[in-house]
Amino acid sequence: MAAEKKKPEKKKDANAIPPGRSLRDEAEERLARPGKNSPDLAHQTGEELIHELQVHQIELETQAEELRRAHLALEESRNKYLDLYEFAPVGYLTLTDTALVEEVNLTGALLLGIVRRKLIHTRFRRIIVPKDHDVWDRYFMTLLKTGEKQIFDIELMHSNGTVFPARLECIRIKENDAHPGVRIAISDITRQKAAEAAIRESEERFWRLFSEIPIPYQSLDGDGRLMEVSPQWLEVFGYTREEVIGRGFWEFVAPENREMVREVFNRFRETGAVSNVEIRMETKDGSELLVLYTGRIGHNLDGSFRQTYCILENITDRKHAEEKLVASVLEKEVLLREIHHRVKNNLQLISGLLDMTRMSSKDEATNSIFTDMMLKIQTMAQIHNRLYESKQFGKIDITSQFREQVIALSNIFSHDGHEIRCEITPGIVYLPVDQALPCALVVNEILSNAYKHAFKGRKHGKIDIISLLENGRVRITVHDNGIGLPDNFDISRTNGLGLQLVRTLVQHQLKGSLTFLSENGTEVRIDFPVMTAGV
Numbered sequence: 001m002a003a004e005k006k007k008p009e010k011k012k013d014a015n016a017i018p019p020g021r022s023l024r025d026e027a028e029e030r031l032a033r034p035g036k037n038s039p040d041l042a043h044q045t046g047e048e049l050i051h052e053l054q055v056h057q058i059e060l061e062t063q064a065e066e067l068r069r070a071h072l073a074l075e076e077s078r079n080k081y082l083d084l085y086e087f088a089p090v091g092y093l094t095l096t097d098t099a100l101v102e103e104v105n106l107t108g109a110l111l112l113g114i115v116r117r118k119l120i121h122t123r124f125r126r127i128i129v130p131k132d133h134d135v136w137d138r139y140f141m142t143l144l145k146t147g148e149k150q151i152f153d154i155e156l157m158h159s160n161g162t163v164f165p166a167r168l169e170c171i172r173i174k175e176n177d178a179h180p181g182v183r184i185a186i187s188d189i190t191r192q193k194a195a196e197a198a199i200r201e202s203e204e205r206f207w208r209l210f211s212e213i214p215i216p217y218q219s220l221d222g223d224g225r226l227m228e229v230s231p232q233w234l235e236v237f238g239y240t241r242e243e244v245i246g247r248g249f250w251e252f253v254a255p256e257n258r259e260m261v262r263e264v265f266n267r268f269r270e271t272g273a274v275s276n277v278e279i280r281m282e283t284k285d286g287s288e289l290l291v292l293y294t295g296r297i298g299h300n301l302d303g304s305f306r307q308t309y310c311i312l313e314n315i316t317d318r319k320h321a322e323e324k325l326v327a328s329v330l331e332k333e334v335l336l337r338e339i340h341h342r343v344k345n346n347l348q349l350i351s352g353l354l355d356m357t358r359m360s361s362k363d364e365a366t367n368s369i370f371t372d373m374m375l376k377i378q379t380m381a382q383i384h385n386r387l388y389e390s391k392q393f394g395k396i397d398i399t400s401q402f403r404e405q406v407i408a409l410s411n412i413f414s415h416d417g418h419e420i421r422c423e424i425t426p427g428i429v430y431l432p433v434d435q436a437l438p439c440a441l442v443v444n445e446i447l448s449n450a451y452k453h454a455f456k457g458r459k460h461g462k463i464d465i466i467s468l469l470e471n472g473r474v475r476i477t478v479h480d481n482g483i484g485l486p487d488n489f490d491i492s493r494t495n496g497l498g499l500q501l502v503r504t505l506v507q508h509q510l511k512g513s514l515t516f517l518s519e520n521g522t523e524v525r526i527d528f529p530v531m532t533a534g535v
Contacts, residue, residue, distance in 0.1 A: 085105050086105050086106040086107070087105075087106060087107065088105060088107055089107065089187075090107060090185045090186060090187045091104070091105060091107045091108025091109075091110075091111045091112070091184075091185070091186035091187075092104070092105040092107070092108055092183065092184070092185055092186075093105075093108050093124070093183070093184045093186065094173075094181055094182070094183050094184075095124055095181060095182040095183075095184065096179065096181055096182075097144060097179045097180050097181060097182075098123075099123055099124045099125060099140060099182070100121055100122065100123055100124070101119050101120055101121065101122050101123075101124055102120070102121075102181065103120075104116055104119050104120070108186060111156075111158075111166075111186060111188055112127055112156065112157075112158060112159060113158045113159035113160055114127075114159050124136075124184075125137075127156050127157050128154055128155070128156060128157070129154070129155040129156070129157055129163055131155075132154040132155055135152065135154055136154060139152050139168075139170065140170075140182070143170050143171075143172050143182060144172060144180060144182070147172045149169070149170065149171050150168075150169075150170045151167065151168070151169050151170075152167075152168055153165060153166070153167050153168075153189065154166060154168065156186070164188055164190050165188075165189050165190055165193045166186050166187060166188060166189060167186075167187045167189045168184055168185070168186055169184070169185040169187075170182055170183070170184050170185075171183050210230055211230065211231055213230055213232060213311075214232060215232065215311045215312070215313055215314075216229070216230060216232045216233035216236050216237075216291075216311065216312040216313075216314070217229065217230040217232070217233060217309075217310065217311050217312075218230070218233055218249070218308075218310050218312065219307045219308055219309060219310070220249055220265075220307065220308040220310065221307055222269070222305050222307075223248070224248055224249050224250065224262075224265050225246055225247060225248050225249070226244050226245055226246065226247055226248075226249060227245070227307055228245070229241065229244055229245070233312070236283070236289070236312075236314060237252060237281070237283045237284060237289075238283045238284035238285055239284050249261065249265070250262060252281050252282060253279060253280070253281050253282070254279075254280035254281060254282055254288055256280065257279055257280045257281075260279075261279060264277055264279075264293070268295065268297070268308070269297065269305065272296060272297045273295070273296045273297065274293065274294065274295055274296075274310075275294050276292050276293075276294055277292070277293040277294075278290060278291070278292060278293075278315075279291050279292075279293050279312075281312075288316075289314055289316045290314075290315050290316045290319050291312040291313060291314055291315065291316075292312070292313040292315050293310060293312055294310065294311055294313070295308050295309055295310030295311065296308070296309055297309075343381075347377050347378075347380055347381035348378075348381050350377050351374050351377045351378050351381060354370050354373055354374040354377065355370075355374055357370055358370035358371055358374065368452075371412060371448075372448060372498065375408065375409065375412070375444055375448055376441060376444060376445075378405075378408050379405060379440050379441055379444045380437065380440075380441075382401060382404050382405065382408075382440070383396065383401065383433070383436060383437050383440055395430040395431060395432050395433070395436075396430065396431055396432075396433065396436040397428070397429070397430055398429050398430070398431050398436055398439060398440070398467060398474075399424065399426065399427055399428070399429055399467050401436065401440050402424055402440075402443060402465055402467070403424055405440065405443065405444055405447065406422045406424065406447065406465075409422075409444075409447050409448065409451055410422065412451075413451035413452065419459060419460050419461075420451060420455060420460070420461040420462070420463065421460075421461070421462050421463070422447075422462075422463040422464075422465065423462070423463070423464050423465070424464075424465045424466075424467075425464070425465065425466040425467070427466070427467045427468055427469070428469070429467045429468070429469045429474055431474070431530065432530075432531060432532070434509075434531065435509070435510060435528070435530070435531060438505040438506075438509040438510055439474075439476070439505075439510060439526075439528075441501070441505055442502050442505050442506055442510075442526060443465070443476065443478065443526075445498045445499070445501060445502050446478045446502065446524050447463065447465075447478065448498065449498060449499075450463050450478065450480045450482065450522070451463075453482075454480040454482025454483060454521065454522060455480075455482045455483070456482075456483060457483075458482070458483075461480060461481060461482055462480065462481050463478065463479070463480045464477075464478070464479045464480075465477070465478050466479075469530065472529055472530055473527060473528065473529050473530065474512075474526075474527070474528055474529075474530055475525065475526070475527050476525070476526040477523060477524070477525050477526075478523070478524045479521060479522070479523040479524075480521045480522050480523075481520060481521040482521045482522060483521075484518040484519075484520075484521055484522055485516060485518040485522050489516065489518070491503060491514065491516055502514065506526055506528065510526070510528040511528055511529060511531070512526060512527050512528025512529070513525075513526075513527045513528070514526055515527075
């Protein structure tokens with residue numbers, strides 16, 4: 001058999017003091033050894049020896065003070081280490097090679113809710129939930145065998161019966177020929193696990209939304225290349241994911257729009273957002289789509305560019321529908337203009353026939369009736385003519401309409417030496433057709449009465465027309481400087497057909513109020529709200 005190897009013997013320290021001996025005995029023995037007596041001492045006087053001894057005494061006292069200070073510093077350092085060890089944010093445990101607890105800091109005891117002395121010599125496996133026993137055994141044996149640091153997550157049991165997730169960082173320790181041990185750092189990762197669960201849930205929601213969103217979605221890198229596209233994007237453009245990731249976005253844009261897209265992307269990077277940009281794109285089969293491009297920039301924590309988040313709304317069908325609708329509206333506008341033109345022509349024909357009849361009649365009462373009818377018909381014809389000439393079928397400039405009515409009235413009533421001047425204060429008032437027609441008829445009737453009755457016995461007169469629009473209400477004022485109203489005038493009791501028509505139109509069609517004043521002539525005020533077209 002091969003001879004057993006002898007273990008090397010430890011060298012003895014020549015200066016070590018044997019057990020049981022005093023320092024004085026050891027010192028006297030060493031002094032008696034050969035070579036320890038200095039031959040120079042015999043030649044020194046007593047004073048010199050005392051001096052030498054005093055010097056050595058001071059040196060020893062200095063050394064003792066330095067040792068004391070070193071000891072205090074060591075104690076202070078030890079206390080700091082103990083504080084750091086005890087109150088560290090993680091629990092520290094030292095285990096034997098059989099997984100018995102040898103040491104534990106205060107934080108570790110608090111994490112587990114167990115008094116420290118009760119933890120000592122406890123098998124660590126007892127505080128691990130049963131389902132993680134195999135995990136612990138595997139990592140523990142690997143650590144003892146390989147000595148490589150092990151980091152893993154398991155669930156530990158608190159003394160109150162609750163369970164919490166913990167992260168264990170384990171290293172193997174071995175001193176000389178002693179059995180190996182294990183040091184463990186335990187961190188409570190309950191919050192971390194909750195945060196990870198929340199992140200997973202958020203990611204699941206995002207991917208669910210990302211996969212199910214009905215609008216194509218894409219992300220671009222800083223060079224405008226596709227980083228991610230949604231399933232809807234792939235379905236709309238007819239590609240697979242492998243065919244598009246890493247390619248430039250402009251490659252899927254119609255050639256005539258590519259330069260514009262590069263400019264938009266550069267502006268996008270500068271401003272951080274882009275909204276509703278129309279882009280013509282091409283699908284895999286070569287067909288064109290019109291999309292609305294909207295997105296924003298995502299940034300890293302340091303503020304640098306990370307990626308874009310964009311949606312592409314396919315508006316091809318909507319655009320075609322809009323084009324058809326516009327064409328249909330234009331066609332209807334043409335038809336509507338033609339209708340207004342024909343109605344205007346027919347009303348003018350009727351007005352012309354009435355005028356011819358009026359001029360051929362010798363009876364003044366008959367002439368007055370024909371004149372009133374002709375003026376009303378002319379007013380309606382003017383409204384239709386304005387609608388025919390206007391670019392806006394929904395509303396009419398009522399002030400301009402008043403000017404045409406004044407011209408027509410002046411041509412009929414300002415003659416035979418009567419000079420009646422009519423002034424219109426400029427004002428921008430637009431009314432919907434449903435209100436413009438009754439409003440024009442009301443003003444026509446008021447002006448006719450003023451021309452016929454306000455200036456009897458006078459050769460000169462003046463009529464002022466003011467129209468204002470404030471806070472959604474229209475006020476029209478017609479004032480003449482004529483003879484004024486009779487003392488007993490009451491609009492509600494008048495039998496005249498014209499004034500009855502005025503009252504009916506104002507109250508029932510315009511939903512407004514009518515006021516007559518007789519001060520320095522006659523003043524009529526019409527006040528009504530502006531209604532939405534078609535109401």
